Amino acid sequence: MTxxxxxxxxxxxxxxxxxxxxxxxxxxxxxxxxxxxxxxxxCLGILGPNGMGKTTLIWGIIGILKxxxxxxxxxxxxxxxxxxRIGYIPQKERLDPAFPLTNLEVVQMGTFAERPxxxxxxxxxxxxxxxxxxxxxxxxxxxxxxxxxxxxxxxRVLFARALASKPDIFILDEPxxxxxxxxxRQLINLLSELHKDHNITILLVSQHFGPLxxxxxxxxxxxxxxxxxxxxxxxxxxxxxxxxxxxxKNSEFEAIN
Amino acid sequence: MTDLIGxxxxxxxxxxxAVATGAICPLLGVYFIMRRIVLLGIALPQVSSAGxxxxxxxxQLVKLQFLSPGASPFLDEAMIVSLAPFGSIGAIFLxxxxxxxLEGRGGPFTExxxxxxxxxxxxLLIIFLVINPYAEAHVGTMLEGRIITVTQTRFWTLLxxxxxxxxxxxxxxxxxxxxxFDPGMAFSLGLRTTRWNAGLYILLGIVISVSVMNLxxxxxxxxxxxxxxxxxxxxxxxxxxxxxxxxxxxxAAFLGSVxxxxxxxxxxxxxxxxxxxxxxxxxxxMLFRYTISRARTAPVSQ
Numbered sequence: 001m002t003x004x005x006x007x008x009x010x011x012x013x014x015x016x017x018x019x020x021x022x023x024x025x026x027x028x029x030x031x032x033x034x035x036x037x038x039x040x041x042x043c044l045g046i047l048g049p050n051g052m053g054k055t056t057l058i059w060g061i062i063g064i065l066k067x068x069x070x071x072x073x074x075x076x077x078x079x080x081x082x083x084x085r086i087g088y089i090p091q092k093e094r095l096d097p098a099f100p101l102t103n104l105e106v107v108q109m110g111t112f113a114e115r116p117x118x119x120x121x122x123x124x125x126x127x128x129x130x131x132x133x134x135x136x137x138x139x140x141x142x143x144x145x146x147x148x149x150x151x152x153x154x155x156r157v158l159f160a161r162a163l164a165s166k167p168d169i170f171i172l173d174e175p176x177x178x179x180x181x182x183x184x185r186q187l188i189n190l191l192s193e194l195h196k197d198h199n200i201t202i203l204l205v206s207q208h209f210g211p212l213x214x215x216x217x218x219x220x221x222x223x224x225x226x227x228x229x230x231x232x233x234x235x236x237x238x239x240x241x242x243x244x245x246x247x248x249k250n251s252e253f254e255a256i257n
Numbered sequence: 258m259t260d261l262i263g264x265x266x267x268x269x270x271x272x273x274x275a276v277a278t279g280a281i282c283p284l285l286g287v288y289f290i291m292r293r294i295v296l297l298g299i300a301l302p303q304v305s306s307a308g309x310x311x312x313x314x315x316x317q318l319v320k321l322q323f324l325s326p327g328a329s330p331f332l333d334e335a336m337i338v339s340l341a342p343f344g345s346i347g348a349i350f351l352x353x354x355x356x357x358x359l360e361g362r363g364g365p366f367t368e369x370x371x372x373x374x375x376x377x378x379x380x381l382l383i384i385f386l387v388i389n390p391y392a393e394a395h396v397g398t399m400l401e402g403r404i405i406t407v408t409q410t411r412f413w414t415l416l417x418x419x420x421x422x423x424x425x426x427x428x429x430x431x432x433x434x435x436x437x438f439d440p441g442m443a444f445s446l447g448l449r450t451t452r453w454n455a456g457l458y459i460l461l462g463i464v465i466s467v468s469v470m471n472l473x474x475x476x477x478x479x480x481x482x483x484x485x486x487x488x489x490x491x492x493x494x495x496x497x498x499x500x501x502x503x504x505x506x507x508x509a510a511f512l513g514s515v516x517x518x519x520x521x522x523x524x525x526x527x528x529x530x531x532x533x534x535x536x537x538x539x540x541x542x543m544l545f546r547y548t549i550s551r552a553r554t555a556p557v558s559q
Contacts, residue, residue: 064441098290100494100498
């Protein structure tokens with residue numbers, strides 16, 4: 001239902017464009033009529049209370065969910081796999097510990113797109129995975145089981161996997177939930193560095209935006225089936241949130257801030 | 258001892274078939290453990306058995322309908338052997354097609370679907386065996402998994418199918434592991450998870466169909482589950498998980514054959530119990546290793 005600037009009127013290149021998109025499950029929409037643009041090099045926060053459709057929105061952008069209505073365009077193409085690389089970091093709790101994968105094996109998954117039809121990994125892919133692990137300070141644990149790592153370590157490994165995929169866009173789902181303060185700070189610094197120094201586009205879902213507030217250029221508020229997009233400075237103000245969502249109490253704002 | 262070696266030599270095709278199946282089933286069985294689809298692993302061998310019983314029942318009923326006076330009412334062995342793959346593979350692929358389609362539609366009742374598949378397959382199997390008046394004479398042998406009746410031709414067919422499946426599995430293991438471990442990441446790389454799941458299920462279907470026809474549902478389910486289950490605590494990395502599971506499966510199948518001939522016990526249950534023995538052995542060995550490593554790292558008291 002809302003409103004990012006289009007390519008024409010803001011002079012920015014879109015990485016992803018959603019046109020009147022509705023997404024949901026079993027025929028029931030969770031978010032409806034969303035129109036927005038993700039601009040190249042921007043850092044966009046998808047924020048809002050729990051269970052309101054933030055993850056649903058990024059699943060639509062990644063292609064896991066097909067739109068019930070509207071269309072999604074990646075780099076002016078209808079299929080993202082042919083137009084851009086996505087470095088996706090899911091909620092770490094979604095990954096099953098039954099898999100005896102080492103941290104290196106998890107990170108190497110990020111390099112699969114380099115030679116999609118080859119069953120064997122080249123040494124350069126392994127080196128690239130090790131380099132990514134080194135960047136997040138996990139190289140010394142490359143041979144450790146992913147399932148035996150702490151929450152913060154797992155998050156760093158998933159971050160390394162996304163780095164190893166050399167993405168055009170990072171999509172992170174609740175990356176700071178359930179991790180210690182030090183790791184959280186490291187991840188935010190790394191994100192900030194990628195965004196500012198390498199101009200990588202970042203799409204980040206979170207219900208706690210306090211520590212991430214300085215990172216965002218723009219914000220999408222998702223609540224009650226609606227998605228509202230605008231500059232972070234404007235949309236993260238308490239006044240705007242209260243006005244836009246009518247009935248959104250101060251205590252709720254504090255809880256997620 | 259001479260008798261034992263004599264028996265193994267005499268039934269070497271059966272032993273080789275058990276070892277080959279004991280190796281290929283765990284290779285795919287690791288996915289039953291990792292994806293937590295063990296219930297599907299119980300259901301598919303039963304679906305295969307019901308499919309075999311169905312086609313043989315139909316053939317038997319058709320034969321009885323057109324039976325000339327004085328002719329034998331029994332189906333000949335060649336016909337049973339040629340019909341069984343159609344029943345087994347047909348039933349498994351039909352069920353996998355339906356389950357994959359339902360999985361693509363989502364919903365929270367996946368396990369209930371597998372459980373329903375199992376119980377329906379077992380019930381249909383019993384009904385087909387009752388309707389077929391000569392079922393006991395020939396279908397029973399196949400379904401009970403009388404491994405001892407495996408012939409040279411059946412062994413080579415089994416081996417060829419196992420090798421082809423193993424090669425396909427190795428070629429596409431990257432895709433199978435990624436779509437199983439993290440479907441979201443797989444999607445972001447452009448992999449269609451439903452298609453890769455279907456591919457994995459097809460390989461499972463082929464192995465289970467061919468194995469059930471030769472070794473029976475008990476052996477097949479036992480070897481899909483037990484060797485990977487015993488190997489899992491020892492595996493650090495997927496390569497180790499595959500290798501340990503396959504090695505344990507092949508070893509257990511060979512030892513099971515020897516124990517069965519030695520004690521004159523039925524092959525399939527003995528094979529399964531032998532594989533099951535590796536579970537406590539694996540756990541005890543793991544405990545032993547843990548105790549030693551703790552003792553080594555514990556500070557020395559003054």
